[in-house]
Amino acid sequence: MSTASVQLPAWINYIVVPILNLVLAFFFSGLVVWAIGESPLEALRLLLIGALGRGEGIGFTLFYATSFIFTGLSVAVAIHAGLFNIGSEGQAYLGGLGAALVALSLDRYVPWYVTMPFAVIGAALFGAACAAIPAWLQAKRGSHIVITTIMFNFITSSLMNYLLVRVLIVPGKMAPETRTFLEGGQLPKLDWLISMFGGKLGAAPLNFSFLIALVMCFLVWMLIWRTKLGYEMRTLGISPTAAGYAGIPYAKIVMIAMLISGGLAGMMALNPVMGASARLQIEFVGGAGFVGIAVSLMGRNHPVGIILAALLFGILYQGGAELSFDMPSITRDMIVVIQGLVILFAGALEYMLRPAIVRLYQQISGK
Amino acid sequence: MKRTLLSLIALGAMSATALSAEVKPALVYGTGGKFDKSFNEAAFAGAEQFKKETGIEYRDFEPTSDTQGEQAIRNFASRGYNPVVAVSFAWTSAMEKVAAEFPDTKFAIVDSVVDLKNVRSVVYKEEEGSYLVGLLAGMASKTGKVGFIGGMDIPLIRKFGCGYVQGVKAAKADAQVFQNMTGTTGAAWNDPVRGGELTKNQIDQGADVIYAAAGATGLGVLQTAADNKKLSIGVDSNQNHLHPGSVLTSMVKRVDLAVYNTFKDTKDDKFTAGVQALGVKEDGVAYALDDNNKSLITAEMKAAVEKAKADIIAGTVKVHDYMSDKSCPK
Structure with a gap:
């Protein structure tokens, strides 16, 4: 009998399998570290201490995780409707423009908590706008969403480059970036969250958008599993034919799913633009949109899974930076190798171990 | 490695x-x-x-x-x-x-x-160094067409391009300069393949000297120029040794x-x-001359570029800085 059809209990599917995958990934990363003549255990220790050892490290880890939660949710919402949105990178980039325009125009007049809701809306609108054209092309013209969204990443980066180099740049400055937002355009740091656990945030840019990300996780869960729209999206994702037969309008659902997806990606910009650097910088997304794909895959497209996967990637990013700082022989390219192995084992090869686990499970449970 | x-x-x-x-x-x-x-x-x-x-x-x-x-x-x-x-x-x-x-x-x-x-x-003062190599490019070009390939499209790189154009025009007033930027993301600094494609394109249009101000992307530019028996100009470090006989000079930025x-x-x-x-005066930017390219730089070119260098130092030649008004004289 094929093992693929065997149902495994949830705790094996969602806890044991991911942990085993992770252990494998770290094992092979360890081999790589060992091969260049460093101690894998020491490397792992430095990585974990760097990411979780001090308040500041935790702050950075959560800061990175915040971005990945947004982009992970963005990818997940689209996947539920059967759409593979790989344009989160560009949607987040354009979202930054939305957030920055709000911050630049309001920061002089009002405190941050007044600016924030407008900035959230601005970021989401711009992100959604960036997803709207690919969505329309998919819905009405059948142009494949994967192709159009990835093309839009380049269109967005050219547009943003033009705006930052020609229009929004501070005259006389070399760096293509906007002016620094005043207090009214910045999201406050979450010092209190870290000090609740007795740590010190230090220079880490963990900010209010982390809480926005958590709220979005809840809203996405509500949307996907507790609303009619979510049901329609999932139906479409599982079987477009069945959805059509049931009278679910294809074009409308595709549009809505992609707009939400783009909006979530756009909100990612709140974190680096308004939370960390308080200005719109060139290339601020820095690959978070693509990491979102891995996060969503690893998190099984569920908000809780996405939070956990985003945390894992936050740890890898922050711990990786500290590791290559403390162990100069681990270059930045090595860190990319380690991240790649984690994505490979935890995301792409998720079913590699499954047959063995199923057989083991069947033996133990005696079926 | x-x-x-x-x-x-x-x-x-x-x-x-x-x-x-x-x-x-x-x-x-x-x-x-x-x-x-x-x-x-x-x-x-x-x-x-x-x-x-x-x-x-x-x-x-x-x-x-x-x-x-x-x-x-x-x-x-x-x-x-x-x-x-x-x-x-x-x-x-x-x-x-x-x-x-x-x-x-x-x-x-x-x-x-x-x-x-x-x-x-x-x-x-990248514009000054770029002016000098532009002058050399203008003199070395047989077709009267030269190229510039930048990395990411940012003000700094436009500053390179602007100085270069002025140098080329100083040598040949009617020379044509093709300008391309590799991209709009940070990847543009590290995309030798794209750099090579752009070089090919400019060569097809008739350019025979191509200046790369594009980080590691420039390696592709230099390679392609060498493969097509054309001249190229390196940047930042002295890159003359990469393809001796093909790299005309390098705009060395110290x-x-x-x-x-x-x-x-x-x-x-x-x-x-x-x-x-x-700038040129402080030896912060310069054109590179060594064993690898001395056969490419004729005595006449050397005299002209040294004169330009002296003029810049003396202040009689002013190279327009793109950063000063965000534009480049046509």
Whole structure:
């Protein structure tokens, strides 16, 4: 009998399998570290201490995780409707423009908590706008969403480059970036969250958008599993034919799913633009949109899974930076190798171990 | 590469113990990566030279993102490294923040200006150096058409392009200059394949000298020009040796000097903050002439470029700076 059809209990599917995958990934990363003549255990220790050892490290880890939660949710919402949105990178980039325009125009007049809701809306609108054209092309013209969204990443980066180099740049400055937002355009740091656990945030840019990300996780869960729209999206994702037969309008659902997806990606910009650097910088997304794909895959497209996967990637990013700082022989390219192995084992090869686990499970449970 | 890695491991191991108390230099590269044979590698060379002369070890770091760059600068400062040098304009805002947090640490930034009491800002008059190589390009070109390939489309690279065009026109007033930027993302600094494609395109249009100001992307430009028996011009580091006989010259930008001098001045307790603008006069930018390209530079070209150099130093020739008004004379 094929093992693929065997149902495994949830705790094996969602806890044991991911942990085993992770252990494998770290094992092979360890081999790589060992091969260049460093101690894998020491490397792992430095990585974990760097990411979780001090308040500041935790702050950075959560800061990175915040971005990945947004982009992970963005990818997940689209996947539920059967759409593979790989344009989160560009949607987040354009979202930054939305957030920055709000911050630049309001920061002089009002405190941050007044600016924030407008900035959230601005970021989401711009992100959604960036997803709207690919969505329309998919819905009405059948142009494949994967192709159009990835093309839009380049269109967005050219547009943003033009705006930052020609229009929004501070005259006389070399760096293509906007002016620094005043207090009214910045999201406050979450010092209190870290000090609740007795740590010190230090220079880490963990900010209010982390809480926005958590709220979005809840809203996405509500949307996907507790609303009619979510049901329609999932139906479409599982079987477009069945959805059509049931009278679910294809074009409308595709549009809505992609707009939400783009909006979530756009909100990612709140974190680096308004939370960390308080200005719109060139290339601020820095690959978070693509990491979102891995996060969503690893998190099984569920908000809780996405939070956990985003945390894992936050740890890898922050711990990786500290590791290559403390162990100069681990270059930045090595860190990319380690991240790649984690994505490979935890995301792409998720079913590699499954047959063995199923057989083991069947033996133990005696079926 | 492997050998370099291994020696770096050894270096890293030693540096932990060998660092003296007074001066613990640290260097943060731009996101293009340390061994780009260009900008960052020039900085690396400056640090290496300092190490060779003084025996003092230094630490360096290659950030992959803006957040990491700031973290690295702060990490170095908080662990007592002094001075901390960051190359690339990308670290401007990071430097502004971190330098204010550590007023007793000495910092230096290359390619950008940070106005703080403990920061030295080293900027270059790239337009002057680019003018000189543009002049050479204009004289060496047989078709009257030359090319420029920039990395990412940012003001800094336009500054290179603008000086180059002026130099070419000084040599041949009716010369045509094709200009292309490799891209609009940071990947444009590290895309030799695309650089090669653009070069091919410009060659097809008739260009026979192509100037690359594009970090590691330029390696593809130089390669393609060599493959097609055309001339190319390297940038930042002296790249004449990469394809002898094909690389006409290199616009050398002495990033190594900025790093070396900051390390050295801190050691000798002669560190000064403020802006240093290095042009042709200060030997901050220059055209490269060595055994690899001396057959390409005729006596007439050499005389012309030396005259232009003297004129710039004397002030009789003024090269327009793109940054001053965001435009380039046509």
